[in-house]
Amino acid sequence: MGTLRRLSANEQVALLFVILFGLLLLVSAVAALRQLREREGRARERDLRFRRELRAVWISAVVFWAAWVSGAAGATLLFGVISFLALREYITLLKTRPGDHRSLLLAFFAVLPIQFVLVGSRSFDLFSVFIPVYVFLAIPVVSALAGDPERFLERNAKIQWGIMVCVYGLSHAPALLLLDFPQAQGRGAFLLFFLVMVSACAQIAQEVASRRLRHLPLARQIDRLFSYRGFALGVLIAGVIGAALYWITPFKAPQALAMALIAAASGTLGEFVMRTLKKDAGISHWGNAVAVTGAVGLLDRVAPLCFAAPVFFHSVRWYFQLKP
DSSP states (O other): HHHHHSOOOOHHHHHHOOOOOOOHHHHHHHHHHHSSSOHHHHHHHHHHHHHHHHHHHHHHHHHHHHHTTTTHHHHHHHHHHHHHHHHHHHHHOOOOOOGGGGHHIIIIIIIIIHHHHHHEEEEOOHHHHHHIIIIIIHEEEEEEEEOOTTHHHHHHHHHHHHHHIIIIIIIHHHHHTTOBBTTTTHHHHHHHHHHHHHHHHHHHHHHHHOOOOOOOBTTTTBBBTOOOOHHHHHHHHHHHHHHHHHHHHHOOHHHHHHHHHHHHHHHHHHHHHHHHHHHHOHHHHHHHHHHHOOOHHHHHHHHHHHHHHHHHHHHHHTTTOOOO
């Protein structure tokens, strides 16, 4: 631990990526060896699902590494592109009308870039209220000027919700890289890694716990595996993991535990909301959605981060009284 503390922040982050990619290489090698075995039925289906999940983790790790290497400006641009793709996927699941086109153009080509420019310029006070206040008032005005009153409230609510999740929520991820802790300079990458780790662990633990334990589904029509017991156990496990990772953050162990519980709970609930969205769109799983809507499951991947990032960001900023 003494040797780790003597390393600079950049050296510590580099070591973190060496460990991360090393573990992924090890898991990938084990998965490749398992693939050589002849497996049928459910076992084969589980292997295919595991390889898809592993591929998604690889992509996420590479994106995380690229965000760190490219610096604050590059990370903001990178997450802006991901936000654009997530919003596009969200829109493909909706039934839009010609009267919505002006609002959609505003969302994609004005709201999204302005939000991420505000993040990159560290205008945290303005970027926190730009979408919830100004954009939410502007969208219905633009829609009303299109002259189409049919299902006006429903259509605008869907667009506003997509902007809130895919743009506002995701924009807080690069904002974590820009937080300035007086006694922990350059620790933003660790904060983002901490958030992603606890969110992912909570989601995985919740699903495993719900499969293994006897439970009463909380919302059977949406997800037969989601339960109070599984949710609580997943959040608790993620909290313990977060407390164990306190040394890579500016937090003390109790603070890391509290922040991990907050991030885990909000991320797990966010992923559950996106499952509800799929049900509403008539999609059982993303594999069926590709040919119909062009959706490839990006929303499923980023949903925990979209919900957890703003809650985590503002909790950290409020608790430590951080200024732009």
